[in-house]
Amino acid sequence: MALTDPKIKQAKAKDKDYKLSDEKGLFLLVKKTGAKYWRMKYRFAGKEKLMAFGVYPDVTLKEARAHGEEARKQLRAGIDPNAAKKAEKQKENNSFELVAREWYAKKKPHWSESHCVRVLRGLENDLLPSLGDMPIDIISASDLLTALRKIEAREAFESARKVKQIAGQIFRYGIATARCKHDISADLREALQQPVVKHFAAITEPKEVGRLMVAIDGFQGTVTVKAALQLSPLLFQRPGEIRHMEWKEINWEEERWEIPAEKMKLREPHIVPLCKQALAILEQQELLTGRGRYVLPSQRGASRPLSENGVRVALRTMGFDNETITPHGFRAMARTILDEVLGFRVDWIEQQLAHAVKDANGRAYNRTKHLEQRRNMMQKWADYLDDLRLQVNSDNIISFIRAKD
DSSP: OOOOHHHHHHOOOOSSOEEEEOSTTEEEEEOTTSOEEEEEEEEETTEEEEEEEEEETTSOHHHHHHHHHHHHHHHHTTOOHHHHHHHHHHHHTTBHHHHHHHHHHHHGGGSOHHHHHHHHHHIIIIIHHHHTTSBGGGOOHHHHHHHHHHHHTTTOHHHHHHHHHHHHHHHHHHHHTTSOSOOGGGGGTTTSOOOOOOOOOOOOSHHHHHHHHHHHHTOOSOHHHHHHHHHHHHHOOOHHHHHTOBGGGEETTTTEEEEOGGGSTTSSOEEEEOOHHHHHHHHHHHHHHTTSSBSSEETTEEEEEOOTTHHHHHHHHTTOOTTTOOTTHHHHHHHHHHHHTSOOOHHHHHHHTTOOOBOTTSOBOOTTTTHHHHHHHHHHHHHHHHHHHHHHHHHHHHHHHHHHO
């Protein structure tokens, strides 16, 4: 006799599990706990099998019967309903988007905030629209190339290269988690247009560096942006590292900035000795922002660091265009002059730039290697910048006197 909703609702728990039959193999299993589960018996390839359709009342009698009818259609077509259901579930768990977001969630805690934003942008704008719904194990190299060609069509060749790298990491994660067998991005090694290598613009001629220092002194913007401008040449760390500098990282007693590994590109902790000039700037900034998290907070709220465009826009305001110097260019400026003009050892400079430097045995230098020598170098560098500034000011005074005469 077919089931009805009243009969199902009236079914009570007993000492043992029992069944209430409906029709065509469908039945309700009433557990001794009182829970009610939809099941269907069927035969496939000569064997009796059981299929689950969910729990009553989440799955109604009408819905359970509809599931049963769908299963019988599959049987008539020679398909095992349980195997089809398992394959569909596997397909859902195997989509490129699911694997990509799982990979992103695992990697995110180890990345800087800015890197997280870039990776997520590449995923959501360039990869998921084309590949997101596809099972990762059936995506071909040509499928990925089609997505990358759309980026190249915008002439964003470097972005295409980076998105390909992201895809490669996702496929390798898929291999490690048994969702696919091959990193198809490796098959596109020669397929993308090579970006034109363009180095960050930098000022490396000493007299022009002096003019830049004078211009920074005369900057009329906010105090925090001016402090960022002043610290950029003195510290010559990556712009993102300077913007995200936190007060807890300043070791006043040792007079150094201690950057944790998670903020560094190479994921190694880094020490930046602080010269007298940098300490003076930080002391002034502490009066303004010392109660917050960031040394250089955003104008939009102390819980956020200074915008990545803060220093760039300030340089443009002072008349230094993007072809003359960028925020990243302060690193090249220090690298060139410390080596070619001041004559410091290249390995000390590279260590202070937080580049990968190895000793004679191929081992990476630890963060305290040559720390005293680097401390001396940083102070000499700051004093040299002061001298360049004084030379420009002296030339300006002499020129003014001559013009007056």
